[in-house]
Amino acid sequence: MKSLILAGGMGKRLRPLTYEKPKPLIEVAGKPILVWQIEWLKKYNVNEVILCVGYQKEKIIEFIGSGAKFGIKVGYAVEDEPLGTGGGIKNAEALLRNEDRILVLNGDIITDLNPLKLIEELNDGVGAIAVTPLRSPYGIVDVDDKGYAKYFKEKPLIENYWINAGIYCFTSEIFDYLPEKGDIETTAFPKLAFEKKLKAVKYKDIIWKSIDTHKDIEEVEKELISTKI
Numbered sequence: 001m002k003s004l005i006l007a008g009g010m011g012k013r014l015r016p017l018t019y020e021k022p023k024p025l026i027e028v029a030g031k032p033i034l035v036w037q038i039e040w041l042k043k044y045n046v047n048e049v050i051l052c053v054g055y056q057k058e059k060i061i062e063f064i065g066s067g068a069k070f071g072i073k074v075g076y077a078v079e080d081e082p083l084g085t086g087g088g089i090k091n092a093e094a095l096l097r098n099e100d101r102i103l104v105l106n107g108d109i110i111t112d113l114n115p116l117k118l119i120e121e122l123n124d125g126v127g128a129i130a131v132t133p134l135r136s137p138y139g140i141v142d143v144d145d146k147g148y149a150k151y152f153k154e155k156p157l158i159e160n161y162w163i164n165a166g167i168y169c170f171t172s173e174i175f176d177y178l179p180e181k182g183d184i185e186t187t188a189f190p191k192l193a194f195e196k197k198l199k200a201v202k203y204k205d206i207i208w209k210s211i212d213t214h215k216d217i218e219e220v221e222k223e224l225i226s227t228k229i
Helices: 033-043 057-064 084-090 116-122 172-176 188-194 214-227
Strands: 002-007 048-053 073-078 102-106 109-111 127-135 140-143 149-153 157-170 198-202 208-210
Touching: 002 033, 002 084, 033 048, 033 057, 033 109, 048 057, 057 073, 084 172, 109 157, 116 127, 116 157, 116 198, 127 188, 157 172, 188 198, 208 214
Parallel strands: 002 048, 002 102, 048 073, 127 198
Antiparallel strands: 102 157, 109 208, 127 157, 140 149
16 A cells, blocks of 8 residues: 655744755654654555655655665655645646555654554545544633632543544545645545545544644654653
8 A cells, every 4th residue: 555645835834944944854853754654654564655745845855765765665746836735645646546545644744543444444435534632722720610610631632523633545536536736625525525435533542743833843752752652
């Protein structure tokens, strides 16, 4: 099975770090995000990766190369202009159209979730997306019926609400739903959901972080060090 990593974004909220290097090469706990992802994929016997590259693509290609030094095979789908997440996947169609299953992930995710669960849950659908409980960005205060504070909880998981974890498994039929330019979240996903062809696979008790800001880097580094992933 091949995996596709969407690594073409500009990472504006990580500036000035992304002035010098593309977001997937930003280091977290001593390793670039992209290396974390490659090592994670290899644990699940995914040894062939297509990188969708755009912003500062030359630096990614130079660093990753053929993938041999990481023990994988790497190909590239190059964007001459920003295409969005949907357009980025569509741009790689020639490399993936004949695949039975395609694992896709955003190039800013660090996680230890088991992606093989997505393949198992896909069944006769077109896609399966990983979802994880929403974590409150704030600490919460529980208040009793008389207005007294009972207890405090720092940034809890809100398990009634689930967020898109940015990791997917698709059949090749996904290419029939994708735009030439635009985000998959606002184009293909709503249509697939309406047609009941998109499974949402719930993951709890996992490491998962999208690296969008400087604070995200600090938080995930603490978690990675404490769990020794």
